[in-house]
Amino acid sequence: MTTSPPSANIPNDLLCELAQHVGTDRLLSSQDELLVYECDGYVVEKNVPDVVVFPQSAAEVQAVVKSCSRHHVPFVPRGAGTSLAGGCLPVGGGVMILLTRMKEILEINIPDRYAVVQPGLVNLNLTRALAGTGFHYAPDPSSQGACTIGGNVATNSGGPHTLKYGVTVNHVTGVEFASTSGELVQVGGPCGRGNDLDLAGLFVGSEGTFGIVTRIWVKLTRNPESCRTMLAVFDSIDATSQAISRIIGAGIVPAALEMMDQGIIAALEEAFSFGFPLDAAAVLLIEVDGLDVALDGEANTITELCKQSGAREVRLSRTEEERALLWKCRKQAFGVIGRLAPSYCTQDGVVPRTKLPEILKFIADVGQRYDTQIVNVFHAGDGNLHPILMFDERDRSQVKKVMAASDEILDKCIELGGSVTGEHGIGVEKISFMSRLFTEEDLTVMRDVRRVFNPDGYCNPGKLLPTAGACGMEHIERSRPGRRAAM
Amino acid sequence: MSSTARDTIAVGTVQDITDAVRSAVKDQKTLTAARHVIGTTRQLDLSAMNRVVDYPARDMTVTVEAGVTLRILYDLLRTEGQQLPVDVADPDMTIGAFVASDLAGPRQYGYGTLRDYLIGMEAVDGQGRVFHAGGRVVKNVAGYDLCRLMVGSRGSLGILSQVTFKLKPIPEQFLVQRWQFARETEVTASLDSLNQSAARPVVIDLQSSDSLTWSLCVGVDGPPAVCDWQMKRLHQEMSNPVSSEILAANNTTATVYCEDVARRHLAPDTVGVVRTVPSRVTDVCCLMHKFGLVAVCHAGNGVVVVCHGDSESLPDQGIEQIQELLSETQGCFRSATDDTTLRRPQNPFSTGLVEVFDPNHLFV
Numbered sequence: 001m002t003t004s005p006p007s008a009n010i011p012n013d014l015l016c017e018l019a020q021h022v023g024t025d026r027l028l029s030s031q032d033e034l035l036v037y038e039c040d041g042y043v044v045e046k047n048v049p050d051v052v053v054f055p056q057s058a059a060e061v062q063a064v065v066k067s068c069s070r071h072h073v074p075f076v077p078r079g080a081g082t083s084l085a086g087g088c089l090p091v092g093g094g095v096m097i098l099l100t101r102m103k104e105i106l107e108i109n110i111p112d113r114y115a116v117v118q119p120g121l122v123n124l125n126l127t128r129a130l131a132g133t134g135f136h137y138a139p140d141p142s143s144q145g146a147c148t149i150g151g152n153v154a155t156n157s158g159g160p161h162t163l164k165y166g167v168t169v170n171h172v173t174g175v176e177f178a179s180t181s182g183e184l185v186q187v188g189g190p191c192g193r194g195n196d197l198d199l200a201g202l203f204v205g206s207e208g209t210f211g212i213v214t215r216i217w218v219k220l221t222r223n224p225e226s227c228r229t230m231l232a233v234f235d236s237i238d239a240t241s242q243a244i245s246r247i248i249g250a251g252i253v254p255a256a257l258e259m260m261d262q263g264i265i266a267a268l269e270e271a272f273s274f275g276f277p278l279d280a281a282a283v284l285l286i287e288v289d290g291l292d293v294a295l296d297g298e299a300n301t302i303t304e305l306c307k308q309s310g311a312r313e314v315r316l317s318r319t320e321e322e323r324a325l326l327w328k329c330r331k332q333a334f335g336v337i338g339r340l341a342p343s344y345c346t347q348d349g350v351v352p353r354t355k356l357p358e359i360l361k362f363i364a365d366v367g368q369r370y371d372t373q374i375v376n377v378f379h380a381g382d383g384n385l386h387p388i389l390m391f392d393e394r395d396r397s398q399v400k401k402v403m404a405a406s407d408e409i410l411d412k413c414i415e416l417g418g419s420v421t422g423e424h425g426i427g428v429e430k431i432s433f434m435s436r437l438f439t440e441e442d443l444t445v446m447r448d449v450r451r452v453f454n455p456d457g458y459c460n461p462g463k464l465l466p467t468a469g470a471c472g473m474e475h476i477e478r479s480r481p482g483r484r485a486a487m
Numbered sequence: 488m489s490s491t492a493r494d495t496i497a498v499g500t501v502q503d504i505t506d507a508v509r510s511a512v513k514d515q516k517t518l519t520a521a522r523h524v525i526g527t528t529r530q531l532d533l534s535a536m537n538r539v540v541d542y543p544a545r546d547m548t549v550t551v552e553a554g555v556t557l558r559i560l561y562d563l564l565r566t567e568g569q570q571l572p573v574d575v576a577d578p579d580m581t582i583g584a585f586v587a588s589d590l591a592g593p594r595q596y597g598y599g600t601l602r603d604y605l606i607g608m609e610a611v612d613g614q615g616r617v618f619h620a621g622g623r624v625v626k627n628v629a630g631y632d633l634c635r636l637m638v639g640s641r642g643s644l645g646i647l648s649q650v651t652f653k654l655k656p657i658p659e660q661f662l663v664q665r666w667q668f669a670r671e672t673e674v675t676a677s678l679d680s681l682n683q684s685a686a687r688p689v690v691i692d693l694q695s696s697d698s699l700t701w702s703l704c705v706g707v708d709g710p711p712a713v714c715d716w717q718m719k720r721l722h723q724e725m726s727n728p729v730s731s732e733i734l735a736a737n738n739t740t741a742t743v744y745c746e747d748v749a750r751r752h753l754a755p756d757t758v759g760v761v762r763t764v765p766s767r768v769t770d771v772c773c774l775m776h777k778f779g780l781v782a783v784c785h786a787g788n789g790v791v792v793v794c795h796g797d798s799e800s801l802p803d804q805g806i807e808q809i810q811e812l813l814s815e816t817q818g819c820f821r822s823a824t825d826d827t828t829l830r831r832p833q834n835p836f837s838t839g840l841v842e843v844f845d846p847n848h849l850f851v
Contacts, residue, residue, distance in 0.1 A: 111682060112764040112789070134683055156628045169632065170603050174817075179836075187834065191762045191789060193639065194819035197837045201602060201635025205628050222687065249545040251568055251656030291687060294713040350624045352546040382626040383546075422626035430629075437629050438619060445618040445843075446631050452839035464630070 049096035058214035066182030079148030085427030091462030119150020138165035156205030158423035174217035210453035224289035239310035241357035257381030341390030349413035384422035553583030589639030592749025596787035597689025607651030613845030658708035676726035686717035691787030756795035763818035
């Protein structure tokens with residue numbers, strides 16, 4: 001790795017220490033190399049870190065953190081960089097700690113149904129390693145082929161199958177982390193929290209603001225014996241929403257219940273030639289899993305409920321290949337957005353499931369008012385929306401429109417009794433919404449909690465909580481989208 | 488807010504709780520919402536905070552005040568064919584106490600614990616601050632997850648005033664079957680089979696009073712045909728049982744079974760609770776037999792409730808041996824007579840959190 005002049009923001013002696021800790025071959029400090037790390041999956045705001053290091057062990061992470069703290073330099077953990085909320089944006093620069101080289105599976109314990117992994121392990125690789133054991137790792141974010149389990153812990157990631165199986169926190173029983181003072185701390189473990197507070201539960205979803213995760217204990221879940229995957233085709237969004245409400249209201253808990261609207265269906269069809277009906281207003285991807293003996297009955301009930309709601313047709317996947325292709329379409333939906341626009345911004349609002357018809361109407365209205373194309377592909381069973389707003393980030397007026405449209409959608413989610421994030425996290429993107437979701441006293445308590453773990457604020461600063469006393473307008477007033485974090 | 492001669496303060500609103508906290512700080516009193524109070528601690532009576540705040544059944548969530556009893560909540564949910572699938576040890580317990588104690592019973596194997604269902608909460612900390620976390624939607628990662636922190640915190644961080652849960656549908660049928668075994672090797676083999684069973688049990692309990700009497704109770708739920716199919720498979724998978732019998736043939740009797748077992752956690756003859764990994768449960772049982780104690784286990788979860796047998800306590804030698812066994816698996820033992828563990832946590836971050844929420848050491 002090159003050694004062109006480093007940023008002036010990093011003291012030279014810190015740079016030397018970091019090089020000693022990880023070696024010069026696992027340290028980046030030249031501007032051209034750092035550019036890769038200027039943003040994650042949230043491309044609206046960017047800032048390059050001053051240094052990037054690639055530790056390979058918990059001891060190296062400890063050493064890096066200790067040096068950063070001693071030199072009063074902020075540090076930011078990063079996995080695969082798939083955060084869609086700017087969770088690993090290096091606000092204010094500093095040292096970025098890349099955990100992708102800590103990717104080992106340290107233990108798989110089938111009798112006790114847990115595994116111990118390093119944070120940089122790609123989510124899907126754990127389930128692949130479990131092939132043939134009859135178990136899998138249940139949280140399955142759409143980016144599971146790229147995202148890391150450490151990143152999943154940071155944001156408490158979900159995924160299509162979390163409707164039945166729960167989100168990351170339901171599957172994490174312990175975490176080891178390098179504290180901001182550089183000590184290695186274990187909370188929880190294979191037996192859970194023990195006699196202590198549930199600190200592992202608190203750690204999950206803390207967006208890297210409590211310390212740098214170095215080891216994770218996760219539960220393993222039995223594979224379902226079988227599944228039935230259906231594609232229900234609708235001529236209107238209303239009918240689709242009705243079907244979702246009927247299925248949930250009937251007390252059926254599908255393994256997954258995903259909705260894709262016309263805009264995304266067209267792009268997916270162009271990419272994968274699955275055979276999606278291009279004239280449909282929306283489709284539902286519905287999967288039930290469990291014991292084979294139970295599934296035909298559940299699938300028949302769901303088919304009936306969809307038809308009662310006005311489904312044009314309900315197709316059952318006939319082969320495993322067809323099912324796999326259907327899921328490939330769903331999980332790579334974000335990837336095909338490039339066919340529709342140069343840039344996109346994905347929102348992550350949540351509403352009570354019965355409010356889906358109302359919010360979907362509202363999103364369509366917002367798209368019209370802002371003259372912005374919005375497509376929807378989301379976890380309908382959880383009420384977790386992912387409206388995708390398309391724009392060209394080179395056109396500042398488009399960026400502004402997208403920001404304003406996004407804000408309106410998220411405000412509406414709050415108004416309907418929901419939240420601004422179901423699985424992506426607050427990051428930098430939604431910080432200004434925290435004061436709309438929570439009272440000032442709530443935020444004070446959360447800041448106090450953060451101070452217990454991160455007293456000096458060097459660990460992933462500028463995330464999750466608005467600065468005390470800020471007006472809450474930081475998000476709206478950004479005058480240089482794409483560079484706000486550096487301001 | 489009203490106060491009685493016994494220094495019990497009845498509260499009806501979150502503001503009342505805040506006032507009670509501030510008053511206790513001012514008067515340098517300790518405060519608890521627990522039913523059983525020791526010494527001069529002021530007791531909060533939340534029984535008037537018994538309102539169902541919101542029950543949008545089609546969204547499968549419910550929001551209630553913390554003084555609602557489990558009996559009232561569970562009866563309400565049943566009217567909509569829904570449940571909070573965490574077994575009730577005491578139906579007169581308030582939902583706030585239930586969350587603070589993190590009690591669970593046999594169905595934790597199939598359904599998890601309260602940690603998996605609490606999605607929102609409101610509480611008052613030891614400074615009188617009213618704070619919230621989570622919300623009323625089933626998926627929400629905004630802000631720190633203080634809900635998990637409150638579950639099982641035994642009132643060390645604050646007084647809960649309102650909670651929101653996500654819910655599950657009540658299955659059509661719930662059955663529990665009991666198999667008896669005469670040898671540890673056979674019960675161990677059967678537990679191994681259950682780990683890879685073709686069925687998907689929601690209960691795996693083990694009870695043993697001596698090395699010759701092992702009773703394995705397995706529960707399944709779902710549509711009747713699915714339950715029957717599972718039970719047939721389970722019969723094939725068990726390793727040389729001495730006998731078997733249907734312990735509960737319908738939802739009502741199966742629920743009674745679960746509540747009876749859950750009650751063991753609170754029984755006066757309970758010595759303590761061991762948490763280990765599932766594969767070491769029979770080892771713990773054998774150790775307890777050696778010291779004349781009876782083990783009631785949620786075997787699939789590695790939870791062992793140790794009860795009086797010929798003996799009524801675990802001698803120092805037994806505590807040493809169990810600690811040695813548990814150190815291998817990072818397990819733990821909590822004595823039923825020592826409820827103060829969380830007041831003196833080992834982890835400095837837990838200590839720091841208790842200081843944040845209760846700087847005046849108000850909560851006992």
